[in-house]
């Protein structure tokens with residue numbers, strides 16, 4: 319074992335319960351989640367994501383109506399776009415070496431953590447409110463024999479067990495709409511080393527539209543979350559020593575994913591809310607990469 323590997327003694331003996339009744343609801347939500355649009359995509363290659371896709375659809379990879387494999391091909395294509403989203407996020411973490419520690423805040427079933435370890439060779443620590451998700455992520459890490467480098471824990475991302483300055487980089491991939499942004503960025507700022515990098519990919523409402531649109535309200539109700547505005551992100555970062563280095567509007571790049579997903583048998587009913595809000599300008603899909611100064 320090298321000095322950078324995870325050890326059994328790192329595991330906390332006691333896992334505190336949810337900090338608020340809301341967090342208890344969110345833990346139950348994700349403990350009970352088993353949507354085919356997530357599990358069947360993850361089954362393609364064993365990377366299980368709970369985020370959306372980026373990039374152009376490869377129409378040549380899709381079958382036509384007569385193709386008996388067309389559903390399978392469509393699922394593989396949606397999954398390719400979701401993994402491309404995670405690669406795009408990881409590409410903004412900066413220069414990460416094998417001795418570094420990364421923190422995935424709101425890690426879900428751990429797909430992004432596995433990709434981060436495969437890309438950088440480093441240790442990746444994830445936190446989620448859901449014990450089912452943490453078990454799933456740790457089981458995948460064992461199957462891949464990377465459990466010494468990739469670990470998920472049941473923990474509130476606003477009060478993590480990580481040491482001050484321990485992380486070379488940290489991220490939220492579609493998980494910041496469940497928490498207060500000032501509390502969130504204060505915690506990232508604490509655990510990041512000076513000069514470390516924070517990255518989020520998120521959906522946020524657009525202050526240029528005025529207020530959250532009916533589509534944004536529908537997305538909030540669907541996922542029991544609380545989507546913040548772009549302005550709130552930038553203000554809360556500025557207040558917590560996180561200085562944006564890149565702000566990328568990914569809205570045009572995520573629309574092909576949604577339009578393809580809307581044609582699949584795995585639709586969940588939320589597709590039109592995303593498509594309509596991205597098109598009317600009330601909602602944006604954004605990457606923000608910030609330096610911890």
Ligand SMILES: C[S@@+](CC[C@H](N)C(=O)[O-])C[C@H]1O[C@@H](n2cnc3c(N)ncnc32)[C@H](O)[C@@H]1O
Nearest residue numbers: 367368369424425426446447474475491493496
């Ligand atoms: C939409 S999923 C995103 C999962 C993952 N980032 C991905 O890209 O696949 C949202 C995640 O945020 C987590 N989450 C929400 N609030 C949290 C909190 N206060 N502390 C830790 N995790 C939280 C949920 O448990 C869930 O894993």
Ligand SMILES: CC(C)=CCC/C(C)=C/COP(=O)(O)OP(=O)(O)O
Nearest residue numbers: 353355356367368369492520521541
């Ligand atoms: C961009 C925004 C506002 C995201 C909200 C958070 C969220 C639920 C993300 C996707 O999870 P999922 O992959 O479990 O959802 P689905 O089942 O729709 O694929």
Ligand SMILES: [Mg+2]
Nearest residue numbers: 355356368369
């Ligand atoms: Mg999904």
